[in-house]
Amino acid sequence: MLRAGTTKLATAAALPICEQQRGMATLKDISLRLKSVKNIQKITKSMKMVAAAKYAKAERDLKGARSYGVGAKAFFDNIDPKTEEAAGETKKKQLLVLITSDRGLCGAVHSSIAKEAKNILNHKAADVDYKLVTIGDKSKAALQRVFASTIALSGNEIGRTPPSFEDAAIAAQAILDSGIEFDEGTILFNKFKTVVSYQTSKLPILPLEAIKAKEALNTYDSVDDDVLQSYSEYSLAQLIYYAMKENATSEQSSRMTAMDGASKNAGEMIDKLTLAFNRTRQAVITRELIEIISGAACV
Amino acid sequence: MLARGLRVAAQITKRGLAAAAPAQSSTDQLRFTFASPDKSIFNNTVVKQVDVPTVAGIVGVLASHVPTIGVLKPGVVQVTDNEGQVSKYFVSSGTLSMNIDGSCQVLAEEAIKLEEIDEAAARQELESAQRAQNEGSEKDRAEAGIRVEVADALLKAVGGGH
Numbered sequence: 001m002l003r004a005g006t007t008k009l010a011t012a013a014a015l016p017i018c019e020q021q022r023g024m025a026t027l028k029d030i031s032l033r034l035k036s037v038k039n040i041q042k043i044t045k046s047m048k049m050v051a052a053a054k055y056a057k058a059e060r061d062l063k064g065a066r067s068y069g070v071g072a073k074a075f076f077d078n079i080d081p082k083t084e085e086a087a088g089e090t091k092k093k094q095l096l097v098l099i100t101s102d103r104g105l106c107g108a109v110h111s112s113i114a115k116e117a118k119n120i121l122n123h124k125a126a127d128v129d130y131k132l133v134t135i136g137d138k139s140k141a142a143l144q145r146v147f148a149s150t151i152a153l154s155g156n157e158i159g160r161t162p163p164s165f166e167d168a169a170i171a172a173q174a175i176l177d178s179g180i181e182f183d184e185g186t187i188l189f190n191k192f193k194t195v196v197s198y199q200t201s202k203l204p205i206l207p208l209e210a211i212k213a214k215e216a217l218n219t220y221d222s223v224d225d226d227v228l229q230s231y232s233e234y235s236l237a238q239l240i241y242y243a244m245k246e247n248a249t250s251e252q253s254s255r256m257t258a259m260d261g262a263s264k265n266a267g268e269m270i271d272k273l274t275l276a277f278n279r280t281r282q283a284v285i286t287r288e289l290i291e292i293i294s295g296a297a298c299v
Numbered sequence: 300m301l302a303r304g305l306r307v308a309a310q311i312t313k314r315g316l317a318a319a320a321p322a323q324s325s326t327d328q329l330r331f332t333f334a335s336p337d338k339s340i341f342n343n344t345v346v347k348q349v350d351v352p353t354v355a356g357i358v359g360v361l362a363s364h365v366p367t368i369g370v371l372k373p374g375v376v377q378v379t380d381n382e383g384q385v386s387k388y389f390v391s392s393g394t395l396s397m398n399i400d401g402s403c404q405v406l407a408e409e410a411i412k413l414e415e416i417d418e419a420a421a422r423q424e425l426e427s428a429q430r431a432q433n434e435g436s437e438k439d440r441a442e443a444g445i446r447v448e449v450a451d452a453l454l455k456a457v458g459g460g461h
Contacts, residue, residue, distance in 0.1 A: 067339035071332040071396075071404035075368065078398040165336040165408065219399055221365040222355065230370045234394050238406060241336055 027280055034273045041266035047105065048259035055195075055252035058162060062192060062249045069242025072235055076206060079216040091183035093129050095205070096120065097175070097240065098143075099189040099247045100136035101159030107254035109247075112200045113188050114142035121147055131180055135171060135244070152180055163248050168241035176233060182207055189243035190250035196257060198250035203239050208232045329362040330402040333378065333388070335410040340388065341378065343402065350377040351395050351405055358395065360403055369395040373452035375413065376405060387413045389456045391449050418457045425450035 098117055100110045117139070121130055131152040134140040140154045153174055158167070185205035190198045211217060211232055331349055333341040349360045352374030358367075371393040378386050393407035428446035431439065 061337060064334060064338035065336060067332055067342040068334040068336055068406055071334055071406050072394075074332075074398055074402055074404055075396040078366075078400060216399065219366050221367045223368055227354070227368065227370055231368050231394055231396075234370070238394075 027277065027284060030273060030277045030280060034270065034277060037266055037269050037273065041263055041270065044259045044262040044266060048256055048263060051106075051252050051256040051259060054162070055249065055256055058245070058249040058252050059192075061162060062245055065242055065245040068238065069245070072238035072242060073203065075231075075235065076204060079211065079214045079220075080204070080206065090125065090128055091210075092127060093131070093182045093184075095131050095133065095175075095180060095182035095185035097133045097171075097185065097187045097205075097243075098135060098139040099187065099240075099243045100134070100139040101248070101251060102137040102156055103159040103251075104138065105255060105258060106251050107258040109190055109198070109251045109254045110136070110138035110142065112190065114139055116188055116200050117143060118146075121150065131182065133171075133175060133180075135240075153178055158244075159248075159251070163241070163244035165237070165241050168244055169237045171240050172233065172237035175236065183210055187239060187243045189247040191246050192249040192253065195253045198254065203243055205236060205239055206232070327362050328401070329360065329364075331378070332402065332404045333376065333407070333410070334404075335393075335407045338410075340410060344380075346378055346380045347383075348379040349403065349405065350375075352376065352390070353395055360395075360397055363401070364397050364403070366399050367395075367397050371395060371405070371407060373449040375456045376407070376410070387456075389413060389416060389453060413456055416453060416457045418454070421450055421453040421457065425454060 096117060098113050100113050104110070117132070124130060130150055132143065132147065132150045133153045133155075134143065134151055135155040136158045137154075137156050140151065140156075143151065155171060155174070185207065187203040187205060189201060189203070191201040192198050206214075208229055211228065217223065328345050329347065329349070330343050331341050331346045332339075332343050333349075347361070351358045351360060351369070352372045353369035354372050355369060357374075358369060371390055373391050374389070376388045376390050378388070380386075388407075388410045389412075390405070390407035391409040393405065393410075395403075395405050397403045425447065428443050428450055431443035432447060434440075435443070
């Protein structure tokens, strides 16, 4: 069984060599390609190391950020318990905040957010109006072509440094300053599960008027408008911060696995090319020998 | 036999309490979460009492406190846990929410243990903020005013009172 397998592999390896003699047979071509693939492997390996270091830091930060974010969410969970009946009716004006970053080569992290956003926008009811806030160039680029009119705000320079509360505060301030009116909002981000998996998740956000309209708010004591407004604005920043932190961790872990896969693929290509190089080299030597021998025979 | 009967009875009563909890406004344990953006100090831990400085005054939260929300003022948060240990943290700003389900969250923008405050640096900050308060645009002056408030509260916290 094993012998049959190796002969199959040998013929498979031999076939491209026959074609190579018509196409890129020369030793120089193969060695050029080999050098470039080796360089690429070095680059992807170093990218993987960098991503691993950034991921370790991001995961440490996430521990603190998680209890912060879950705490911020608790108030909204309490005043707006998700019941089955309430889920059916969607409000007219919706806001979508997409958390991505500017940098690519990180697997499906950005495309999954863009896909979910496209899904929501394509399957919305006719009278529902969506406005998008894209944080990070990747989501903007993905949605620019078809949904450019829905993009209200976009942020860039994300992804170079780990997200801080200040960044989230800037984003929240921009949303509040822009005067976008919305009845309900959702933050789309990638929630970090493990090194190899993350999940695209949603965080609900409620603007001031919607919070005031919730009846559960009446059980809360001594809540005046000032306090409520400060609280809702601050909560927006808190939730955006939490989503940014989770997304950053997912992105770094995804980049790490993607670069690891790329390095492995490059390694395989190097092996195949090295084999091809050696065969070609031997073929060249054999040809030269034959020429010399037959030339000598002529003489 | 008697022990098993007692255990079963305890389980039944526990189950009964769990079913009733959503109906009640809060349980008789204060589940406290105290976090800042980069670290979590208490995460759903059961404590006895928390004193929180809000814009409306210092709010003392015990278990079964009525639900409320508030905005933090620069000051000291004092946590008394079930063994009676008191820990004090300085907070710069943030939010407080005491929820219907009996959980309390204090989410501070910056939180630092009192022992770790550098008094000299705080004093310097107060002086520079007071200088900045007299110049600049309306917005700059307001920001400088906030810095003065925080530095002032920092020094007061280090000084021992709160």
